[in-house]
Each structure stands twice: as structure tokens, then as C-alpha cells.
Amino acid sequence: PLWLFCAGGGGGGQSHVSQVGPAFIVLSLPTSAPVAPRLTLALCSLPVQYLQMKWPLLDVPSSATVKDTRSPSPAHLSNKVPVVQHPHHMHPLTPLITYSNDHFSPGSPPTHLSPEIDPKTGIPRPPHPSELSPYYPLSPGAVGQIPHPLGKHIHSICPSVIVCFHLLHSLVSSRFSPHMVAPAHPGLPTSGIPHPAIVSPIVKQEPAPPSLSPAVSAKSPVTVKKEEEKKPHVKKPLNAFMLYMKEMRAKVVAECTLKESAAINQILGRKWHNLSREEQAKYYELARKERQLHSQLYPTWSARDNYGKKKKRKREKQLSQAQSQQQIQEAEGALASKSKKPCIQYLPPEKPCDSPASSHSSTLDSPATPSTALASPAAPAATHSEQAQPLSLTTKPETRAQLALHSAAFLSAKAAASSSSQMGSQPPLLSRPLPLGTMPAALLTSPPSFPATLHAHQALPMLQAQPLSLVTKSAH
DNA sequence: CTCCCTTTGAAGGGT
DNA sequence: ACCCTTCAAAGGGAG
Numbered sequence: 001p002l003w004l005f006c007a008g009g010g011g012g013g014q015s016h017v018s019q020v021g022p023a024f025i026v027l028s029l030p031t032s033a034p035v036a037p038r039l040t041l042a043l044c045s046l047p048v049q050y051l052q053m054k055w056p057l058l059d060v061p062s063s064a065t066v067k068d069t070r071s072p073s074p075a076h077l078s079n080k081v082p083v084v085q086h087p088h089h090m091h092p093l094t095p096l097i098t099y100s101n102d103h104f105s106p107g108s109p110p111t112h113l114s115p116e117i118d119p120k121t122g123i124p125r126p127p128h129p130s131e132l133s134p135y136y137p138l139s140p141g142a143v144g145q146i147p148h149p150l151g152k153h154i155h156s157i158c159p160s161v162i163v164c165f166h167l168l169h170s171l172v173s174s175r176f177s178p179h180m181v182a183p184a185h186p187g188l189p190t191s192g193i194p195h196p197a198i199v200s201p202i203v204k205q206e207p208a209p210p211s212l213s214p215a216v217s218a219k220s221p222v223t224v225k226k227e228e229e230k231k232p233h234v235k236k237p238l239n240a241f242m243l244y245m246k247e248m249r250a251k252v253v254a255e256c257t258l259k260e261s262a263a264i265n266q267i268l269g270r271k272w273h274n275l276s277r278e279e280q281a282k283y284y285e286l287a288r289k290e291r292q293l294h295s296q297l298y299p300t301w302s303a304r305d306n307y308g309k310k311k312k313r314k315r316e317k318q319l320s321q322a323q324s325q326q327q328i329q330e331a332e333g334a335l336a337s338k339s340k341k342p343c344i345q346y347l348p349p350e351k352p353c354d355s356p357a358s359s360h361s362s363t364l365d366s367p368a369t370p371s372t373a374l375a376s377p378a379a380p381a382a383t384h385s386e387q388a389q390p391l392s393l394t395t396k397p398e399t400r401a402q403l404a405l406h407s408a409a410f411l412s413a414k415a416a417a418s419s420s421s422q423m424g425s426q427p428p429l430l431s432r433p434l435p436l437g438t439m440p441a442a443l444l445t446s447p448p449s450f451p452a453t454l455h456a457h458q459a460l461p462m463l464q465a466q467p468l469s470l471v472t473k474s475a476h
Numbered sequence: 477c478t479c480c481c482t483t484t485g486a487a488g489g490g491t
Numbered sequence: 492a493c494c495c496t497t498c499a500a501a502g503g504g505a506g
Contacts, residue, residue, distance in 0.1 A: 236499045241484035245500060253501095261501040262482040269483040287485080303487045307497060480505075491494080 233309065234301050237294040240283035241272055 238246065245268050252267050253259065272280070294301070 236486075236497095238499060239485040242499055245483075249501065258503095260481080260503050262480085262503080264501075265481085265483040267483090272484070284485095291486080303498070304489085306499085307488080310498060478506090481503095482501100484499100486499090487497090489494100489496085491492100 234298050234305065236303055236306060237290040238287060240280065240287040241269075243286050243290070244268070244272055244275075244280075244283045 245265065248268055248271065249264060252264050252271070256264070256267065258264060258267075
């Protein structure tokens with residue numbers, strides 16, 4: 001079996017695609033090599049360490065060596081190095097650093113990698129390996145922080161091939177090597193959607209701290225404290241919307257002339273609400289896996305750990321915001337005019353930035369349309385025209401002020417509507433994948449719960465087409 | 477250089 | 492149970 005890999009790549013071998021479950025494994029074989037069904041099993045018995053070492057022998061630059069005959073996704077089909085390769089100016093490992101690898105021990109294979117049922121959660125493994133968390137490439141941090149001479153080669157390999165090694169290893173399951181699995185690239189699309197953060201989602205904020213080297217383990221009581229200070233910052237797992245933003249940001253930026261993230265995020269927020277239930281479900285599912293994986297990697301981690309590590313003045317600022325919000329609330333009439341930055345500024349009409357879902361958004365976004373409630377499952381159902389009316393795309397203070405204006409009515413309604421809270425708080429789509437149109441009438445007609453901005457956005461396509469003045473007026 | 481802005485969702489703490 | 496706050500990403504803008 002070892003020879004199979006050695007023969008690959010530039011050696012004039014013949015590429016052979018062998019299927020292992022839903023994934024494909026690409027092998028390079030001499031033309032005369034017999035490809036028996038049991039070949040796969042033989043490969044599975046390969047020591048992981050060996051696979052690592054032979055990995056580069058697949059000879060990445062030779063695109064003919066690496067094939068994925070399965071995925072229709074362009075990203076999948078692409079063997080081009082740039083798809084998964086990182087810019088030369090950055091360390092090939094750094095982009096994968098998302099979380100620290102504190103809890104990631106090569107010697108202790110995570111049980112969640114078992115191919116069938118996750119013994120810990122009882123949740124069946126996803127049918128397709130590409131559904132393995134792409135943003136959490138099975139402890140990306142581990143790879144990023146463990147020097148790997150082959151890192152660059154690994155990253156240059158077609159994601160599909162990498163994924164197949166996930167699977168392969170899952171089958172072997174005798175030893176877990178982050179070196180090997182980590183190459184499941186963060187950019188690996190799970191739904192055929194190219195990941196905008198393929199190359200560098202995390203570089204900026206999570207450069208591999210040099211203190212993470214194994215040398216750290218030799219510590220004195222004095223350094224312990226310093227270590228705690230320098231303790232790798234384990235970030236929160238991304239929620240569904242964050243995952244969506246990561247994926248779509250590049251596209252939006254490309255389509256628009258805007259570059260400010262605040263503006264982009266507004267657009268993304270709208271697009272998010274314009275997504276169909278099914279589309280959003282993908283991200284909720286992904287986020288759920290993220291959290292799952294995160295909790296497995298960092299069992300002791302708590303969101304509390306990161307409190308106060310970001311901004312110091314935030315609370316102060318928000319307090320002042322709340323104050324101004326009250327003022328605005330008192331001066332109801334001046335709501336729209338007080339907006340710091342009219343969002344229309346971020347959302348010029350006739351933009352190509354309109355959601356691709358805008359085709360169906362005409363119905364989805366219609367305030368009176370019941371299916372609107374389904375468009376944002378995580379968020380409470382929005383069915384009443386009153387929500388769509390009062391709010392425009394607003395900056396935060398304004399939004400909050402308006403929210404306050406209407407919250408009283410909402411709250412009273414909300415109290416009577418337990419069903420709506422079910423919708424809002426539950427990890428939405430997963431547990432209840434109700435297709436459009438199948439929502440019980442009780443839910444469809446239930447009053448919305450709090451975050452009224454959500455509902456406001458659903459009226460945006462209509463508002464957006466109007467000049468700023470109209471938008472402002474509609475805010476009243 | 478640091479923080480703000482802006483979005484949604486998750487989580488923790490307080491009431 | 493509910494509300495509030497913080498943080499996750501991103502990068503231009505502002506101080």
C-alpha cells in the first residue's frame with residue numbers, strides 16, 4: 001500500500017479515483033497497478049503518519065493527479081492551487097489558526113470523528129464529509145500551531161482529496177493526527193458556495209502566538225501567571241449569521257463599491273433575511289456543528305472567558321447610546337432625522353447588491369405574507385404589517401429608539417404568544433425543518449417577538465427602492 | 477494604534 | 492422567564 005502513494009504525482013503514475021463511501025480518494029498508481037476493491041481497505045490500514053509523509057507525493061501542481069469526479073461544485077472541481085492555497089506572503093499555517101489547540105491532542109482521537117454516530121452527542125454523522133465543519137477544520141489551531149514541514153503542500157491539495165482523508169482516517173480511527181485532518185480547508189464549501197474566507201479569515205486576529213510552542217510547558221510559578229495572560233484566546237464559535245457573513249462578504253464586496261464593513265454588514269443583514277428558510281438552515285446547521293465541535297475541543301471554555309477582552313469602552317458607549325435613545329424616544333418626531341448615517345447611504349438604490357433571493361423575496365418579504373415568518377426562523381416570526389412599516393434600514397441608535405417605541409406593543413403581544421418564542425429561541429431550523437407553507441396557522445399569525453429590526457428588514461426591498469426621503473417617511 | 481460602526485445569534489449573568 | 496451585555500467577523504473611518 002505504501003507504494004501506491006509513492007508512485008503518485010510526478011512519477012508518471014496514472015491517477016485513479018477510488019470511492020470510499022461518499023468521498024473519493026485519489027490515488028496515483030502505475031498504469032499496471034491492480035486496483036482492487038480491497039485497495040481502499042488497505043489504504044485504511046496505512047499508518048497515519050505515513051500518509052502524512054507521503055502526502056506531498058501526490059504532487060499538487062500536477063492537477064491531473066488530483067481529481068474529484070463527484071462534486072458539481074466548481075470549487076470542488078477546481079484543483080487549482082489558488083483555490084486553497086494561501087497568499088505567499090502569509091505563513092501557510094496561519095490561516096488555519098482559529099482556536100488554540102490546547103485540548104487537541106494527537107494522541108487522543110476525538111470521538112466525534114467516528115464515521116457513523118457521534119458517541120458523545122448521539123448525532124449521526126453527516127452523510128457527506130464535506131459537511132465537516134469547514135470553519136473549524138477539525139482543530140485548525142492544532143495545525144497552525146504545530147510546525148509541519150508539509151503544511152504548504154497540504155494546503156495546496158484539492159479539498160475533496162483532503163476531505164477524503166478525513167473519511168479515511170475516520171475509518172481507520174486508530175490514531176488521530178491533526179496534521180492530517182487539518183487540511184480540511186476552511187474554505188471548503190459545504191454547499192457549493194465558495195468561501196470568501198478561504199485564504200485568510202483568521203490571520204489578522206489570531207497569529208500563532210509564539211508562546212504556544214511546547215517549550216511553554218516548562219513553567220515556573222512566575223511564568224504561570226504570564227501564561228494565563230498570554231493564554232491563547234479561544235474565540236467564540238461563529239453563529240449562523242457570522243458564518244453566512246464570512247461566506248458572503250467577499251461576494252457582496254465584489255458586487256458593491258462599498259468597502260466599509262458596517263455598510264457591508266447591513267447589506268448582509270438584509271440578504272440574510274431574504275434567504276429562504278432552507279438556505280438559512282444550512283448556516284444554522286453549520287453553526288450548530290461549530291458549537292458542538294468547539295465544546296468538544298474546549299470543554300472548559302465558556303463565553304464568559306472572553307468577556308472584557310475586547311473593548312473596554314463598549315459598555316460605556318452603549319450606555320450613552322441608551323441615553324440618547326431615550327432622548328430620541330422622547331422626541332419621537334425626530335427619529336429619522338437623527339440618524340447618524342442614513343442607511344440608505346450604505347444601500348444605494350439600484351444596487352446589484354440585492355439579495356439573490358430577491359426573486360422570491362417579493363413574496364417572502366411582503367409584510368403580510370405568512371411565509372415571511374419563515375424567512376428568519378431563528379428570529380421570531382414577523383407577520384404583521386405594522387413591523388414592516390415603522391422601520392427603515394436604520395443605524396443602531398435609531399433602530400433601538402424605534403424599537404423602543406414599538407416594543408411595548410410587541411411585548412404585550414409577545415407575552416400572549418408562547419409559540420413565537422419557541423421559534424425564536426430554538427436552534428431554529430434544525431429541529432423543525434418546516435418547509436415554506438407548512439407552518440401551522442397558529443405560528444403564522446402569532447405576534448412577533450422582540451427584535452423588531454428583523455421584521456423591519458423584511459420590508460426593505462420595498463423601502464429600498466424608494467428614495468431616502470421616502471424611507472425616512474416610512475420610518476414614521 | 478485603538479476603537480467605532482454594523483449586522484445576527486449565542487451565551488452568561490442579573491433580576 | 493426575561494432582559495441586558497458581550498463577543499464573534501470584517502475593514503474603512505475616526506480620534
